[in-house]
Amino acid sequence: MRNQAEKKTSIRDLSDRELFYGHKACPGCGGSLALRLALKVLGERSYAVVPAGCMSAVGFIFPQMAFGCNAIISTFAGTASMLSGVAAGARALGIKDFHAVGFAGDGGTADIGIQALSGAIDRHDKIIYICYDNEAYMNTGVQKSGLTPIGARTTTSPVGQRLRGSVNRKKPMFEIVAAHGIDYAATASVGYPLDYLRKLEHARHVEGTSYIHVFSPCPVGWGYETADTIAVAKNAVDCGLWYLAEFSEGRFALNHNPAELTSVRDYLMGQSRFRHLQEEDINAILAQREAFWTRIHREWRV
Amino acid sequence: MNFPERNRSFKPPKELKDYPVGTAFPAGHLVDTNAAWRSLRPVIDAIKCSNCLICWLLCPDGVIHRNSEGGLEIDYDFCKGCGICSKECRQKAIRMESEGE
């Protein structure tokens, strides 16, 4: 299990160096914060691999280069395989003391990139894969992904006479990667930044593959005020629709186990993508929440 | 520097020979700002600020910087005015002011 003596990450210990700066992400973008904080922890000796998606679209527009460390845009499906290649190449060239870190969105991870991610985990390649989950294809204009939650309105899961937003549930990516026997996996939220920073710090030292799934709200796609990104990300955890967990050495741990969950209704109604939901929809989401927590308490023994 | 400075002398390539080989260009190379995106401007009240650094931590653009006197400064060239810093400040030390018309 985790070394209990592991130093608690303090804000003051973080580097002043900004390695993701001057990017063109929308104001209040949760994904860009997730990326910026990760590079603060991982530092200058990082090779960032970023597939098609928001972060590549806003970070590398010739001649404006927002990454301060080495970075490359990968093929959409190839985040993990390009990471493996970068790590293997650097290793073969005798380059020491580096991180190969990927930043892929929810679609790039759970949909088009899942094959390559699966392969990299299987090889136990020493890479850090960060999924910044904003719950839809935001860069292309808010289309449904495999991580869009049930009921969410997107441009391809519209609200009409027959459908009330997405009918799929979020793929359980954290458990999917854990089922591979991954060396380290964690969920996080930009609403709980210290927890996220601690997990990044842990991932730095993992000899093998790390996967961090960070919940990263998107004001444009979700329909809330730009200032509320952190609050929305925190609410998602507090109301039990997102969770903070880790998987290490074959065991699950829950890092935040609220005795009482806050209102799902308030969380949903605070975002325009959910405002069409009716009583029965909210009840269905509540039932899913219940089932999820019951299951993980039982299965993870937490 | 802890964050890149804008390259004000950058000249866009004109001839083919001015272009980089492949798609490789120096990291952290900024030629324009994001200031024009902003309708609201965060202003830090140094008296109220407890220097907890939560604004510095949570800024998606990383535009709040610690200065040598231990205070905080905002890089208005790249602040987009999202208001996260103001909202998350526990001391209510950051107010959002209108940029005007």
Add this chain to the structure above:
Amino acid sequence: MVEKRAFISGNEAVAAGVCLARPHVIAAYPITPQTTVIERLAEMVEDESLRAEYLHVESEHSALSACIGASAVGARTFTATSSQGLLYMAECLHYASGGRFPVVMMNANRSVALPWNIYGDQRDSLSLLDCGWIQAYAEDAQESLDMILHAYAIAEHPDVLTPMMINLDGFVITHTYELVTIPAQSDADLFLAPFQTSNKMDFDSPMSLGFTAGPAYNQAFKQLQHLAMLSASRVIREVEEKFGQLFKRNYSGLLETLYCDDAEYIIVTLGSVAGTLRPVIERLRALGERVGLVRIRYMRPFPLEEIRKALAGAKAVGVLEKDISFGFEGTVYTNVNSALMSANLMRPRLRNFIGGLGGKNISAQDVEMMFSRLKSSDEGERVEFI
């Protein structure tokens, strides 16, 4: 260490060539008839006769993505594929060439489904002619090995920096055993310098790679890519000359000609089928017939001037290819025709022979038939399936 002679298949010759080139990273996914290349390489890595990182990837898309990633930190890379696998990595082909990552890949030319078929034709690579890779076609195992060594020298040349695909006809070359000379490692090292590039991520001066270039800049990058590919024509000749001096095996650049100085009837083709043509041509020449052969070795860069020169005196030319662009004609024919049309020359009669699709045999009788078609003044079908 001295060079040695070995009775090996085309695939094994490729593996031997790759080993001599000392790549840092090999990433590959198996597909018939490429498999024995990556099997031999895996064995070489296992017994440390080749010190390289060998990545067992989950798809061809991942194989080339991994090679691009490794190349992007300055590593020398190799992958191999075939047919459906080549098509599956198509996106990455453009990515590698646009990013100017000099990945070297062997492709076992194989038919493309449907109907399913594992045998050789060239529709896989020829359908990807425009993806910005240097495309070479070997005729036998020895040339396959040598071309791998050439490939690194060409692709990594600073004026070129373009990935290269070496095509071997599936089974006919990949699985046919021939006596092959394998150069000594010390000679290979003399021939091939370590890969040096500034087009990489570097901790001494961090770089952003694979960036976006909008409408104001994009075309210039594409134009540079085109110019680099054109430069490859010169570099190929330089590399082959250096190779010839060291190894005493000489190659003739973008194409090879046989009796084109006086031939009236010439067949233009590529790959292993040239081996079927050669004895027929010799026999016909012995009977006094002025026939000749052009074997295209490189489809990209295309041997524009060389084709014009070789075909300048011909009365009729047949282009024989294992490819068809449905609804038009064979792609090689289109290219040859364009080369001739854009030159202000007397234009020979041109016919297109499509054969060998899905491994269909092209026999000596077929070759004789094609020459007799060329001699006939009857125009006949422009595109003829044989």
